[in-house]
Amino acid sequence: MRNSAAFKMLFHDRASALGSIAGVVAIVFLVGQQLAIFFGLIGFTSNLVDACGADIWILSKNSDNVNSSQSLPMAYRDRVAGVQGVGWVEPLVTGGGLFKTRDGNTQAVQVVGVRLPQMAGGPNRYAEGSAEALIDGEGITVDRLDLPLYGNPVRGDVFEINGKRVRIAAITKGQQGFAGSLVFTGIENAKALTGLRDDRCTSLLVKAKDGVDVPDLVRLLKHVLPRTEVFTAQSLSISTRLYYLKNTGIGTSFGFTTLIGALVGLVIIALTMYTNVLNKSRDYAMLRALGARRRDILWIVFLQSFYVAVIGILIGFTLLAGFLAGTHDTALPSYLPWTVPPVHALGTLVLCLLGSVLAMRRAVKIEPASTFR
Amino acid sequence: MPIKAHSPKSPAIQLNGVSRDFFDGRQIRRVLHPVQLDFFPQEFTIVSGPSGSGKTTLLTIMALILKPSEGRVLVNGSDVTSISEDDKATLRLKNYGFVFQNAALIPALTVLENVLIATAVQGAPVTGELRRRAEAALDRLGMLEYSAQKADSLSGGQKQRAAIARALVNDPELILCDEPTSALDVESSTVVLQALKDLSGEPKAVVLVTHDPRVFPYADRLIQLENGKVSTDTGHSSKPKGSFDEKADS
Numbered sequence: 001m002r003n004s005a006a007f008k009m010l011f012h013d014r015a016s017a018l019g020s021i022a023g024v025v026a027i028v029f030l031v032g033q034q035l036a037i038f039f040g041l042i043g044f045t046s047n048l049v050d051a052c053g054a055d056i057w058i059l060s061k062n063s064d065n066v067n068s069s070q071s072l073p074m075a076y077r078d079r080v081a082g083v084q085g086v087g088w089v090e091p092l093v094t095g096g097g098l099f100k101t102r103d104g105n106t107q108a109v110q111v112v113g114v115r116l117p118q119m120a121g122g123p124n125r126y127a128e129g130s131a132e133a134l135i136d137g138e139g140i141t142v143d144r145l146d147l148p149l150y151g152n153p154v155r156g157d158v159f160e161i162n163g164k165r166v167r168i169a170a171i172t173k174g175q176q177g178f179a180g181s182l183v184f185t186g187i188e189n190a191k192a193l194t195g196l197r198d199d200r201c202t203s204l205l206v207k208a209k210d211g212v213d214v215p216d217l218v219r220l221l222k223h224v225l226p227r228t229e230v231f232t233a234q235s236l237s238i239s240t241r242l243y244y245l246k247n248t249g250i251g252t253s254f255g256f257t258t259l260i261g262a263l264v265g266l267v268i269i270a271l272t273m274y275t276n277v278l279n280k281s282r283d284y285a286m287l288r289a290l291g292a293r294r295r296d297i298l299w300i301v302f303l304q305s306f307y308v309a310v311i312g313i314l315i316g317f318t319l320l321a322g323f324l325a326g327t328h329d330t331a332l333p334s335y336l337p338w339t340v341p342p343v344h345a346l347g348t349l350v351l352c353l354l355g356s357v358l359a360m361r362r363a364v365k366i367e368p369a370s371t372f373r
Numbered sequence: 374m375p376i377k378a379h380s381p382k383s384p385a386i387q388l389n390g391v392s393r394d395f396f397d398g399r400q401i402r403r404v405l406h407p408v409q410l411d412f413f414p415q416e417f418t419i420v421s422g423p424s425g426s427g428k429t430t431l432l433t434i435m436a437l438i439l440k441p442s443e444g445r446v447l448v449n450g451s452d453v454t455s456i457s458e459d460d461k462a463t464l465r466l467k468n469y470g471f472v473f474q475n476a477a478l479i480p481a482l483t484v485l486e487n488v489l490i491a492t493a494v495q496g497a498p499v500t501g502e503l504r505r506r507a508e509a510a511l512d513r514l515g516m517l518e519y520s521a522q523k524a525d526s527l528s529g530g531q532k533q534r535a536a537i538a539r540a541l542v543n544d545p546e547l548i549l550c551d552e553p554t555s556a557l558d559v560e561s562s563t564v565v566l567q568a569l570k571d572l573s574g575e576p577k578a579v580v581l582v583t584h585d586p587r588v589f590p591y592a593d594r595l596i597q598l599e600n601g602k603v604s605t606d607t608g609h610s611s612k613p614k615g616s617f618d619e620k621a622d623s
Contacts, residue, residue, distance in 0.1 A: 001493035012481030286477040291466025292494040293459045
């Protein structure tokens with residue numbers, strides 16, 4: 001009864017209740033979409049690693065992210081292939097390139113050369129064409145979302161990268177990079193485009209045999225190739241993300257906007273909940289006179305904050321789901337790892353209760369004597 | 374704090390030498406001089422006096438909301454002057470009924486919920502028995518048919534009747550009323566006063582504070598305050614109920 005009364009008292013002052021809910025929605029949505037874009041962007045940095053299908057990456061010495069590897073002898077591939085527990089090992093070539101567009105401008109791209117037929121590290125989603133397109137020596141892929149950058153080409157169109165002829169053989173989906181658009185091609189073509197020697201590659205991708213402990217295999221490979229960096233795919237993904245977080249300011253930028261979103265919501269909640277309590281002062285004073293203790297009034301306002309939080313979180317996450325669905329597979333990166341929504345909801349709940357502290361303090365100070373005046 | 378049940382002959386509440394001072398920013402001002410008052414069950418007491426005479430101060434001290442500067446407040450013989458705020462709140466919940474000026478119903482709740490909140494404000498669940506008691510109280514005041522309506526849809530007289538039902542739901546021994554008819558028309562005032570008068574036929578002490586002399590004929594006992602002092606106290610009625618007219622005339 002008391003709990004339902006708290007709910008009804010809250011919504012009797014609809015403007016104030018809706019204002020509080022709007023504050024929570026603002027926190028959930030503004031912070032949520034900032035986080036989604038942040039995770040989407042940061043996901044771009046490790047896209048190559050996350051979708052490669054390999055368990056282990058071998059990079060040149062002192063590399064701390066997937067794009068910083070210099071070059072490795074191709075001969076390392078044979079040494080790794082001979083290590084017990086290795087299922088397969090494939091070379092990968094990555095390097096920068098300038099894509100000359102139709103209007104004569106250039107566009108920075110990241111060329112990724114994969115070896116057939118395994119094509120480890122290659123694209124796995126195609127909008128048009130397929131992996132077979134890369135068999136063509138000068139064939140490349142471009143991503144669907146990057147087409148406008150190149151003047152909206154179609155398959156078969158010929159362009160230049162680093163002054164060398166390439167032909168668009170397939171169009172990929174979801175293969176965007178952080179440092180530039182990802183352009184996939186065969187490994188030999190990639191070496192030609194980036195100027196890498198024939199006997200070199202930039203990294204080696206390793207798949208462990210079924211049942212083999214990957215960290216154990218990493219230790220073994222470090223022993224076999226001491227002048228390289230050996231990562232599990234997961235640790236390289238994290239290391240790459242951290243590198244870009246530290247060196248691009250993306251973390252600070254998104255952290256600041258996220259903080260602003262949270263503060264805006266917090267202020268809205270604090271003001272509207274406080275107003276709600278002020279508007280209900282007579283009711284609270286009367287309840288105190290009837291026999292409510294201070295903690296009973298506190299409980300009522302706490303519950304009202306909780307109701308506001310829950311309703312706001314539900315609406316906010318519905319809007320956020322709409323945002324995520326609307327931006328899926330678009331140029332606007334948005335992705336929320338499954339761990340983020342529960343933490344975000346809990347954080348919002350705490351912020352909402354924090355925002356209501358002033359209102360709670362005001363409510364418990366209401367004197368029952370005012371009912372008799 | 375457990376308070377023992379009263380015997381019909383013992384006072385429901387006693388004010389022993391109770392006074393109250395206020396600091397007005399420059400000096401301490403005595404708004405209620407020491408009073409010695411007992412209020413008995415089955416007695417309808419009206420406390421009257423002009424504005425500033427101390428009647429609301431007296432009422433809030435009786436309600437255990439304001440602490441007296443001196444003296445003691447005894448409920449059913451137990452000294453409750455210095456018990457904790459929480460114990461006072463619980464005592465109000467269990468032993469007191471209140472009827473406020475302008476009814477003070479919660480507009481967001483229905484009439485029935487407004488009555489039930491007086492039982493549930495400390496979080497106790499509303500049982501079927503409580504609901505039946507609330508409905509019986511509303512029925513007694515002729516308000517049962519309005520029980521599902523929002524409080525703010527009622528007229529002033531209906532609100533006060535609902536407030537009386539709220540005051541009755543916990544079957545209190547003491548009912549304190551603060552100017553319950555000040556905002557009502559004559560007809561509604563008559564209904565409300567008669568309802569309160571009827572309550573004093575039960576083992577309940579009803580104390581009504583007002584400055585309206587039109588309500589005096591309903592009183593079993595009249596206390597008048599002037600400048601914080603009791604100027605008139607007609608004393609405890611030994612006559613049958615309804616005989617106050619003669620006393621007031623005298």
